[in-house]
Amino acid sequence: MREDIHSTGIPVLCASCEARHKGVCGALGPEDLVALAKVSYKHKARSGSELVGDAEEVESYSNILSGVVKLSKTLSDGRQQIVGLQFAPDFLGRPFKVESEINAEAATDVSLCSFPKAALERIMNQSQGLEHRLLQQTLKELDEAREWMVTLGRKTAAEKVASFLLLIARNIDPAVGPDKAAIQFELPLTRTDIADFLGLTIETVSRQLTKLRTDGIITIEHNRLVTVENMDRLVARSGA
Amino acid sequence: MREDIHSTGIPVLCASCEARHKGVCGALGPEDLVALAKVSYKHKARSGSELVGDAEEVESYSNILSGVVKLSKTLSDGRQQIVGLQFAPDFLGRPFKVESEINAEAATDVSLCSFPKAALERIMNQSQGLEHRLLQQTLKELDEAREWMVTLGRKTAAEKVASFLLLIARNIDPAVGPDKAAIQFELPLTRTDIADFLGLTIETVSRQLTKLRTDGIITIEHNRLVTVENMDRLVARSGA
DNA sequence: CGATAGTTTGACACAGCTCAATAGGCGTGG
């Protein structure tokens, strides 16, 4: 399956892959794509499984094909902070470091396309496009991290929860605008995860969600399925 | 002065420049260095002056030669968060974006070596080394941002202030260890800036500094000159 | 020496945390 090359030169493995367009693989020419596809493999990980352990040697990189991955850091006494969420078709991995000080865990069931660290680094040396793409993704992550620092440092609990819902909503549908109809999505995180992402306790998260519910801004079914009834008012509460 | 080339091929402008070794210029060969030096100029900015305005078109990049630059973001109602500090010989600027959503301001008096955006981007297309160096710097900033997210989201006020002092101390002397003698440094930020960096109020920052003082862990002279008397205890209070 | 800006200190309020009890969803097994 993996060596079977399509007439256009696109490996079968990659034919319908989102990462080939919007992900890092978009930077690769046909030969590089073939070379990388030869050593790549798609696989799935269940929600909760650890993808990259803290202080663990990183041997491979991945593209996220579906699902959500949470990146977190933990203090010695157990306090935890989620420092980033990654969605398809993001690249997962920290180039040029032997050890990651970050824990990557599947927040939902995820499917990945993984390849050895060395393979990617070899291609990176050959073709400048890949490094450029990685720089772009890293800059995007840096922008997001800094944006979130404002949320962590300066927003109230109510604003934090609204900001989180907006972040998810915009990832489901990037074109989300105030004039659109009610939009609906499944929360990719548990209350505990949301709390760890927002620097709050689960009780505070729960209370703020309840407040948004009783104020008619959102509805929640089965604890996870959120419908935003009024995007304007949600944005207004996000402190933006 | 700027076109006068030294026999080794190193422009005079760059001869004693720290950025040529540890900064992005270290990635440049002699020709590129000459080309960039031709359009570069060193200049100084007073503490408090704005280097890159929020939502302002960015026309040039810089290397920081001395001093400290603070990167901040502001909410519409004026709440502010410092999302990063940059020290010599860091690169200052956000590649590939027409607009920066970040405000860069001189926290202390700074000296810079600036060059047009286009010049750097031209060189980047030619030599891969530069883009590699920029990726490295961006990854470092991302690591720092995520580390700080833990501080913002999960640490107490006391731990935040201790973490801040450690951050500065380690930037003054990267080899700072517990066994070293008392180390001393000038705080590059006002209490207001420290508060905006830590997501606290100035009063809380002040009270925590007082506590560290009365507990004999630090001494402060002239509001800015800090001596860490006991590095161990400072580290212990940082929550690491 | 007065003016100004930055910092510290105090008294009090409140947002968010802690601890505890309750409720809901879901799978297992009788």
Next chain:
DNA sequence: CCACGCCTATTGAGCTGTGTCAAACTATCG
């Protein structure tokens, strides 16, 4: 099919760390 246990989320009551507001202090500089 119900009973039970488990896990997650919600709700409540009270506490506390940090914010707010106000006043006093200090350094710097004309």
